[in-house]
Each structure stands twice: as structure tokens, then as C-alpha cells.
Amino acid sequence: MAADFSFNRLPCHERAEVEITVEGQKIFALEGETVAAAVMHAGLRPTRTTPVSGSGRAPYCMMGVCFDCLMNIDGKPNTQACMTEVREGMVITVQTGAREVSGGDV
Amino acid sequence: MTESVRLNRGSSDVAVIGGGLVGLCIALGIQRQGQQVTVYDEGDIALRASRGNFGLVWVQGKGDNLPAYTRITRLSAKLWGGLAEDLTQHTGIDIQLQQRGGLFVCLSESELNSRQQMLEKMAAEHPQGYPFDVLDLQQLRELIPEIGPEVAGATWGPEDGHVNPLYLLRALVARFESLGGKLVNAGQVSNIIPKKSQFVLQSEQGEFSCNKVVLTAGLGNKSLGPMVGIDAPVFPNRGQVLIAERVKPFLNYPTGHVRQTVEGTVQCGDSKEDVGFDTGTTTDVLAQIAHRATTMFPLLKDVNLIRSWGALRIMTPDGNPVYQQSEQYPGAYLVTCHSGVTLAAAHAGPIADWIATGIADPAIDLEKFHGSRFQL
Amino acid sequence: MTGLQQFDLVIIGAGPAGMAAAREAGEAGLNTLILDEQPRAGGQIYRNIGRPILQDRSILGQDYYAGETLLAGLSHVLVTHVANATVWDVTTDNTLSFSVKGISRQVGFKKLLLATGAQERPVPFPGWTLPGVMTCGAAQILLKSSGLTPTGPLVIAGSGPLLLLIACQLIRAGVRIEAIVDTTPTSNYRRALKEIFGAIKGWRYLLKGARMLNEIRRSGVRYYKSATELTAESGSDGNLVSVSFRKGSVHHQLPCKTLLVHQGVIPNTQLGRALELEHQWDEVQQCWKPTLSENGCSSHPDIFIAGDSGGIGGAIVAEIQGRIVAKEIAYQLNQEGAAVIGIDQLRKTLDDQLAIRPFLDHLYRPLDMFLRPQGEIIVCRCEEVTAAEIRGLTQHGCVGPNQTKAFCRSGMGPCQGRQCGATVTALLADELGKSPEEVGYYHIRFPIKPVSLGELAGLSQSDA
Numbered sequence: 001m002a003a004d005f006s007f008n009r010l011p012c013h014e015r016a017e018v019e020i021t022v023e024g025q026k027i028f029a030l031e032g033e034t035v036a037a038a039v040m041h042a043g044l045r046p047t048r049t050t051p052v053s054g055s056g057r058a059p060y061c062m063m064g065v066c067f068d069c070l071m072n073i074d075g076k077p078n079t080q081a082c083m084t085e086v087r088e089g090m091v092i093t094v095q096t097g098a099r100e101v102s103g104g105d106v
Numbered sequence: 107m108t109e110s111v112r113l114n115r116g117s118s119d120v121a122v123i124g125g126g127l128v129g130l131c132i133a134l135g136i137q138r139q140g141q142q143v144t145v146y147d148e149g150d151i152a153l154r155a156s157r158g159n160f161g162l163v164w165v166q167g168k169g170d171n172l173p174a175y176t177r178i179t180r181l182s183a184k185l186w187g188g189l190a191e192d193l194t195q196h197t198g199i200d201i202q203l204q205q206r207g208g209l210f211v212c213l214s215e216s217e218l219n220s221r222q223q224m225l226e227k228m229a230a231e232h233p234q235g236y237p238f239d240v241l242d243l244q245q246l247r248e249l250i251p252e253i254g255p256e257v258a259g260a261t262w263g264p265e266d267g268h269v270n271p272l273y274l275l276r277a278l279v280a281r282f283e284s285l286g287g288k289l290v291n292a293g294q295v296s297n298i299i300p301k302k303s304q305f306v307l308q309s310e311q312g313e314f315s316c317n318k319v320v321l322t323a324g325l326g327n328k329s330l331g332p333m334v335g336i337d338a339p340v341f342p343n344r345g346q347v348l349i350a351e352r353v354k355p356f357l358n359y360p361t362g363h364v365r366q367t368v369e370g371t372v373q374c375g376d377s378k379e380d381v382g383f384d385t386g387t388t389t390d391v392l393a394q395i396a397h398r399a400t401t402m403f404p405l406l407k408d409v410n411l412i413r414s415w416g417a418l419r420i421m422t423p424d425g426n427p428v429y430q431q432s433e434q435y436p437g438a439y440l441v442t443c444h445s446g447v448t449l450a451a452a453h454a455g456p457i458a459d460w461i462a463t464g465i466a467d468p469a470i471d472l473e474k475f476h477g478s479r480f481q482l
Numbered sequence: 483m484t485g486l487q488q489f490d491l492v493i494i495g496a497g498p499a500g501m502a503a504a505r506e507a508g509e510a511g512l513n514t515l516i517l518d519e520q521p522r523a524g525g526q527i528y529r530n531i532g533r534p535i536l537q538d539r540s541i542l543g544q545d546y547y548a549g550e551t552l553l554a555g556l557s558h559v560l561v562t563h564v565a566n567a568t569v570w571d572v573t574t575d576n577t578l579s580f581s582v583k584g585i586s587r588q589v590g591f592k593k594l595l596l597a598t599g600a601q602e603r604p605v606p607f608p609g610w611t612l613p614g615v616m617t618c619g620a621a622q623i624l625l626k627s628s629g630l631t632p633t634g635p636l637v638i639a640g641s642g643p644l645l646l647l648i649a650c651q652l653i654r655a656g657v658r659i660e661a662i663v664d665t666t667p668t669s670n671y672r673r674a675l676k677e678i679f680g681a682i683k684g685w686r687y688l689l690k691g692a693r694m695l696n697e698i699r700r701s702g703v704r705y706y707k708s709a710t711e712l713t714a715e716s717g718s719d720g721n722l723v724s725v726s727f728r729k730g731s732v733h734h735q736l737p738c739k740t741l742l743v744h745q746g747v748i749p750n751t752q753l754g755r756a757l758e759l760e761h762q763w764d765e766v767q768q769c770w771k772p773t774l775s776e777n778g779c780s781s782h783p784d785i786f787i788a789g790d791s792g793g794i795g796g797a798i799v800a801e802i803q804g805r806i807v808a809k810e811i812a813y814q815l816n817q818e819g820a821a822v823i824g825i826d827q828l829r830k831t832l833d834d835q836l837a838i839r840p841f842l843d844h845l846y847r848p849l850d851m852f853l854r855p856q857g858e859i860i861v862c863r864c865e866e867v868t869a870a871e872i873r874g875l876t877q878h879g880c881v882g883p884n885q886t887k888a889f890c891r892s893g894m895g896p897c898q899g900r901q902c903g904a905t906v907t908a909l910l911a912d913e914l915g916k917s918p919e920e921v922g923y924y925h926i927r928f929p930i931k932p933v934s935l936g937e938l939a940g941l942s943q944s945d946a
Contacts, residue, residue, distance in 0.1 A: 046721065047613070060616050411933050
């Protein structure tokens with residue numbers, strides 16, 4: 001994670017911190033925020049590569065309409081990071097190309 | 107648009123009405139015989155079975171009530187490789203043909219048994235051989251390790267395969283046009299007037315004349331047929347299809363209900379409903395299709411459905427194709443079937459040759475496909 | 483269908499239109515369900531309003547916190563608010579399917595109100611898919627829900643009120659903006675002036691605009707007017723490194739790690755399209771919108787639309803429309819004359835609020851390069867289909883977007899055409915010399931949001 005892509009956090013009202021793992025690194029996110037926000041705060045870029053050309057993408061619309069923020073969240077591939085709230089212990093990785101099929105037994 | 111009606115905007119040797127897979131294959135084949143062909147097509151919104159189908163090049167089980175249909179299906183499957191090669195070579199479009207065999211997965215022992223009986227009966231009618239295999243769950247697992255535990259088994263057809271039907275359509279258009287064929291977005295052809303040694307087609311775009319006319323308009327043939335003295339007893343039969351997101355390759359063979367495309371998307375389908383011209387989808391049928399697909403392949407459970415649609419098969423009373431020339435107005439032909447993908451190579455080959463030259467290859471048993479069989 | 487939980491009214495979307503409608507409906511005695519995709523009500527404009535995150539209220543400003551009063555509508559005893567609810571199917575037998583945290587449910591309704599808001603207009607230009615390029619709306623959402631501001635160097639490019647607003651909010655938050663690249667064409671100012679009468683009637687909006695421009699000027703941020711040829715460029719790692727554009731005859735290139743883009747907003751019509759409601763092309767706003775009666779009824783008698791999803795008007799307009807539509811629905815269901823009391827006054831307020839629109843719509847009409855891109859610019863972000871490919875297919879018998887979709891997969895990806903639909907229609911219209919109305923739009927299919935096969939299978943009868 002290149003720290004120089006980190007989105008800066010302004011002074012916020014008190015929120016509980018949630019520990020999550022992004023690409024193997026433990027980071028803190030704020031309770032109630034989305035995975036997309038958390039990984040942008042962490043400076044992760046790109047957050048997925050496309051199944052067509054393998055080019056990198058990152059969250060674009062933040063409101064669930066562009067599907068460019070698809071990530072692997074807790075073993076579930078192609079999950080919209082901007083529509084998923086962080087949860088303690090969550091494990092998040094970059095979605096690389098087409099997803100795996102696992103059967104949802106994760 | 108000006109008010110002056112554009113009469114005789116064009117004339118051609120052969121007019122093909124309907125720019126779907128059937129029409130374009132026929133057109134391409136006739137063109138190869140050196141004749142000038144014009145295809146008349148509707149616009150963006152049309153029923154278009156060519157766009158809604160499942161993409162199977164499928165042999166097993168076809169023609170259980172008509173051995174001639176089995177034969178032409180197998181002939182087409184044999185000719186398919188040549189068609190694909192020709193299209194890819196000349197258009198650069200990979201239509202993704204794979205003919206490595208296909209599976210019909212059965213969820214119960216009784217389903218598997220009745221399928222086996224049907225195939226055995228068909229084999230008896232084809233003394234020259236009719237290859238198939240019945241696999242129990244254990245044997246099926248060797249082909250597809252991911253198969254679900256509740257599956258009873260499958261039948262295997264070595265001649266089965268699949269193709270990308272959308273790229274096929276695109277390649278057919280490109281090939282047809284590159285050989286000088288004309289594709290006219292004429293809207294619906296509303297009338298065909300047989301004249302002396304000619305036919306005049308009327309549409310909202312004007313009038314067109316031709317020496318021969320081939321009806322390949324799918325369900326539209328029902329109203330077009332009588333204009334040239336042919337009864338076209340076609341009716342719609344809806345199939346709902348689900349398509350899921352791209353996933354890494356997991357399924358090496360097409361099955362009757364689930365197939366993975368080269369892009370990685372997963373298609374699930376095979377509902378058969380009599381609902382008239384409704385191309386919509388219904389939640390309960392989609393849920394049943396999803397239930398069956400995830401029972402066959404439990405690993406699909408968390409895969410996302412992206413799109414669904416209802417497509418209308420063009421059925422005949424016995425489910426088999428109709429190929430016939432009008433007795434009343436020679437030069438007018440009807441070509442209709444519900445397997446435009448599987449039969450593509452037969453249509454572009456022997457069927458087109460028959461229309462272009464008047465000589466039918468005995469291998470296609472042409473008389474067996476005459477519509478008079480429904481008048482008994 | 484029997485056995486399903488039934489509601490008088492189901493509202494989709496808890497933004498200003500949906501929340502205002504819910505309150506009216508509850509007060510009129512309608513058993514109302516309001517479904518929203520987000521964990522908290524507010525829509526995009528009042529995102530997270532029930533739980534504001536920023537300590538400094540001046541950053542987002544009064545207009546944002548004004549949304550707090552709308553939340554009261556959701557606490558009415560007859561109103562059930564379900565958060566995190568993604569609607570994926572509505573059938574013509576008045577059944578609706580939605581998913582909450584991986585489990586799907588179905589409910590029945592007498593009337594349905596679509597209050598699904600707007601989305602930002604897709605702005606295809608070279609490099610718009612690069613990591614680091616995001617919409618102005620996305621930056622606002624990050625600010626409202628996480629208190630996050632973009633990594634710099636930061637450039638904001640495009641046209642429209644939201645662009646000015648996010649610039650001001652970031653300036654107030656102390657964020658350094660390298661440049662604002664305004665792509666509003668000079669000719670738009672002349673066109674907009676013809677609508678000055680309406681603009682004067684909507685003077686409050688004009689004043690807001692002038693204040694924002696003033697705030698930006700005072701901040702000293704470089705401001706490039708009438709810029710063209712916007713391009714985002716990537717470095718060796720594939721991420722955004724610079725943005726270039728032309729102003730007059732001068733070509734500029736600025737180092738950039740975040741580029742916020744904006745070209746206005748368009749109605750979110752996905753669900754209405756899937757329901758095959760009648761839509762029409764709005765030439766001034768350059769977008770599709772549903773055909774609606776005066777009281778917000780669509781071409782289906784049980785389906786109503788309010789707020790930006792029925793045509794762009796902004797938050798206050800949405801709130802008024804929500805109230806009008808709810809009154810109409812209550813009247814239809816209760817057949818009580820009393821229910822329509824106050825509707826005339828609401829309509830008058832609505833007219834006043836809409837007076838500014840023609841001025842804004844003409845002023846902020848996007849440059850042609852964004853509406854009708856050329857060459858190798860990606861149009862379909864999901865399937866990576868270029869403008870040239872779509873245009874070229876008109877040479878192969880394609881006269882509409884459903885044919886091009888079949889031939890090149892544009893619109894078949896997970897966004898289901900939301901990012902390419904408007905552009906594909908515009909490109910075909912351009913090539914064929916037809917109007918967008920004649921070319922038509924994608925046939926949108928269910929599910930309107932992806933749902934897992936397992937979840938769908940769970941609804942099957944054979945599963946019981």
C-alpha cells in the first residue's frame with residue numbers, strides 16, 4: 001500500500017475504531033464507514049484489475065452504480081466495497097481479474 | 107423522410123426475410139452459389155431468438171420423434187467446424203466454437219433412466235451408430251469434479267458443443283456483407299405480393315422486388331407464409347435464461363442447463379413455457395432455474411446473477427423444422443426451426459444449396475420436413 | 483401472489499423525495515414500507531445525515547444539515563424503514579423482491595413510488611477509468627460519510643453546480659486544490675442568458691452560485707475557464723499521474739493524484755426501464771426521463787416517481803414532489819377528498835423552485851467531447867468497449883443499442899449499462915443521423931442489481 005495515495009481524515013465526531021486487514025496489513029477504520037472509504041484512507045490503489053484487460057481500477061462513484069470498487073471481502077469475490085460497511089476482523093483483498101468460484105461456503 | 111414512396115428501392119435475385127441466424131446462414135449459402143442476396147431485417151427491438159438463445163450446438167436427444175431430424179442435426183454438427191473456420195478466417199471474429207462433447211445432467215434416477223431409454227430407442231433407429239454414454243455420479247465427477255452431491259448422473263453426447271451465438275450473428279453479418287450481400291433494416295415486411303416470376307415485398311421503408319423469397323422470420327413466418335401460399339404453423343415457447351458474472355473457468359463442457367462461456371460468464375436456463383409473445387421473466391421460474399443450477403453446481407451459489415431474459419423459441423407442432431417450397435408460388439420458401447445455432451451449418455450448406463439450385467442433397471431427407479406432415 | 487406481506491405503498495429510496503413522501507403517506511394512514519440501499523437514510527444529498535461525522539459543520543454547510551428535519555418522516559408508526567435493502571426485482575403483479583445482507587424477501591404493494599434519485603452523468607474522456615479519477619459526487623460521499631478528503635495533488639475538472647460545491651467544501655476543509663478546470667463552453671453562457679427571466683425568479687440559486695464562485699476566487703485556486711481536450715494520464719504503475727487539457731491555444735499538463743470529474747447529474751432510470759415504463763429524451767438536460775403525469779404517475783397506473791429519478795430538480799424540488807405524489811397516492815387509495823388539500827400550494831412552490839432549471843440546464847450542458855466521444859475512449863467501463871467500436875457497428879446492420887450490446891458486449895457487465903447506456907445511444911444517434919428518441923435505449927433486464935444464484939434459488943418453491 002503506497003501511503004502517498006492515502007485520503008486524509010478530517011477531525012471527526014467520536015466513532016469506534018474497527019480493525020480490518022487490507023492486503024495483509026492491519027489497519028483501523030471507523031465504525032459505520034464503507035470498505036471503499038477505508039481502503040482509500042489506507043491509500044490502496046488500484047483496488048481491482050479488470051477481467052477483460054487486467055487494467056487497474058479504483059472506486060469511482062461511491063454510490064453503487066459503477067461497480068468499479070469490486071473487491072474480495074471476507075473471501076467473497078466481486079463485492080461492492082462502496083456498499084459494504086467495515087466490520088471488526090474483516091479481511092479485504094484486491095479483486096484480480098475474473099473471480100474464483102468457491103461455492104459460498106466461506 | 108420525404109412523402110414520395112420509394113418504390114423499388116432495390117431488387118435482388120433472392121430476398122431473405124429475417125436477419126437472424128437462420129436467415130443469415132441461408133443468405134450466406136445462397137451467395138456462395140453466385141446469387142445476389144438481400145436480407146431484410148427488423149430494427150433494434152424485435153423478438154430475435156438469435157439474441158436470446160442458449161448457444162448450444164446440440165445433438166443428443168434431438169429428433170427422438172423424427173429420425174431425419176437426428177440426421178440433419180448430426181450432419182450440421184459435422185459441418186460446423188468448416189463454417190466456424192470460414193467465418194473466423196474471413197472476419198477475424200472468434201465465434202468460440204467448442205465441440206468436445208456435452209452433458210445432460212439429471213437430478214433424479216428416474217430422470218436419468220427415462221433419458222437413457224430415449225437415447226437407446228434413438229440408437230436403435232440409427233443402425234449406422236448413435237454415440238452416447240450414460241454416466242453415474244462417480245463417472246460424472248471424473249469429468250466435472252465440482253458436480254453437486256444430489257445429482258444422479260448425466261448422459262454424454264460426444265458430438266455436442268457450444269458457440270457464442272452473438273458473435274456468430276455478428277460474424278455472419280460481416281461475412282455476408284463482405285461478399286456483397288445487402289442487409290436492409292426494412293422494419294417488418296407487411297406484405298408479399300407474388301407477381302409473374304417475381305415477388306414484391308412491402309415494408310414501411312418502401313417496396314422491394316426479388317425473383318425468389320425465403321421466409322426466415324421466425325415467429326413472423328406465421329403471417330408471412332400464407333402470403334405465398336404456405337401454412338407456417340409456428341408458435342412461441344418461452345425459455346428464461348439467467349446469466350451470471352464472469353468467473354474463472356470451472357466448467358469444461360456445456361450441459362443442457364448450465365454452460366460457461368469463453369468470457370467466463372455462466373448461463374443457466376432451459377425453462378419451457380407456453381406464454382404467448384411475452385418475453386419477460388418471472389421471479390418464480392428464475393428461482394427454479396437458479397435452484398437447479400446450484401444443485402448441479404453448488405459452487406455457483408455465491409456467484410452473482412447479472413441479467414435474465416425470456417426468449418421465444420419458434421416451435422412447430424412436432425418440434426421439428428419445416429423446409430418447403432411453395433407449391434402455389436414456386437420460388438417462395440419457408441425455413442423455420444427452433445435450433446438456429448445447431449442447424450446453422452446445415453442451413454448455410456445443403457439447405458441453402460437446395461434453395462439456390464433446386465437440387466436437394468439426399469442426405470437431408472427434404473421431404474420429411476414438409477409442412478404437409480401437420481395436415482394428417 | 484398470496485401469503486406475502488402487503489403494503490399500501492412501497493417507496494424505493496430514502497432521499498429527500500422518499501422521506502418526504504413517507505411522512506405524508508404515514509400521516510394519511512397508509513401502511514408504508516420504505517426501502518433504501520444505504521445503512522442510513524438521507525440519499526446521496528443528505529448522506530449520513532442522521533449521524534453527521536464532521537466536527538466542523540461549516541464544511542458541508544447549512545444546506546446539508548437542513549436534511550435532518552426530513553428524518554422525522556421515517557419514525558411515523560405506519561412507516562417501516564428497511565436499511566441496507568437492495569431492490570432487485572419488481573413484477574407487474576405488484577410484487578417486489580429485495581435483498582438485505584444476502585437474504586431475499588418479497589412483499590406486495592398497492593402503489594409503488596420510485597424515489598431512486600440521480601447518478602452522475604458518465605463522462606467518457608481519455609483516462610477516465612484510471613485509479614485516481616473519481617466523480618465529484620464520490621468525493622462528497624467520502625466527506626459526508628467518512629470525513630475523508632482526497633489525496634493530492636488534486637485537480638477538479640468539469641462543469642456544474644456540484645463541482646463548485648465540492649470545491650468550496652474542500653477549500654473550507656483546508657484541502658489544497660491545484661486547479662479547477664472548468665469545461666463549460668463559452669457558448670453556453672449566451673444560451674443560458676436567454677433563460678435569464680427564470681433565473682431571476684430563482685434568484686436564491688443564482689446568489690448561491692455567485693457566493694461559491696466568490697469563495698473559490700478568494701481562495702486563490704487556479705481556475706481555468708472554457709477548457710477542452712481533458713485527458714487523464716497514467717504512470718508506469720497504471721495509476722493517475724497527471725491531467726492535461728487545452729485552454730485557448732495553450733496546452734496544460736498538471737501533476738495529479740486525484741482528479742474529480744463532474745458533468746452534471748441524470749435521473750436514475752434503471753428500475754423504470756426494467757419495468758418498461760415509458761421514457762422520453764430531454765434534449766435540454768441531455769438525458770432520458772420517465773413520462774409522468776402532473777402528480778408523478780408513470781405510464782403504469784400503480785407506479786409513481788418523485789425526485790431526481792423523474793427528472794433533475796435538486797433536493798428541495800424532490801422533497802416537494804415527494805409530498806405531492808404521496809398526497810395523490812393517498813387520495814387514490816383512500817378516496818378522501820381531504821387528502822389533496824394543500825396540493826395547489828405545493829405545486830406553486832414547485833414551480834418557483836424549478837424556475838432556475840432552464841438557465842442551469844443551458845449553462846451546464848456538457849461539451850460535445852463528453853456526450854459523443856470519439857476513437858479509443860472507453861465507453862463501457864465494465865466490458866472495455868470503445869467509442870470507435872460502437873460507432874463502427876452501425877456499418878454492420880446495428881441501428882440500436884440492443885444490437886450493439888449483442889455484438890460487442892457493451893452494457894453486459896455488472897453495472898448493467900448504467901455507465902454506458904446514455905453514451906451508446908448518443909453515439910448511435912450521431913452515426914445514424916437520428917435522434918436519441920429514435921435510436922432508443924437498452925432493454926434493462928432483471929435483476930436490476932446483481933443477486934447471487936444461491937439467494938435467488940432460496941426463493942424457489944422446490945426449496946421449501
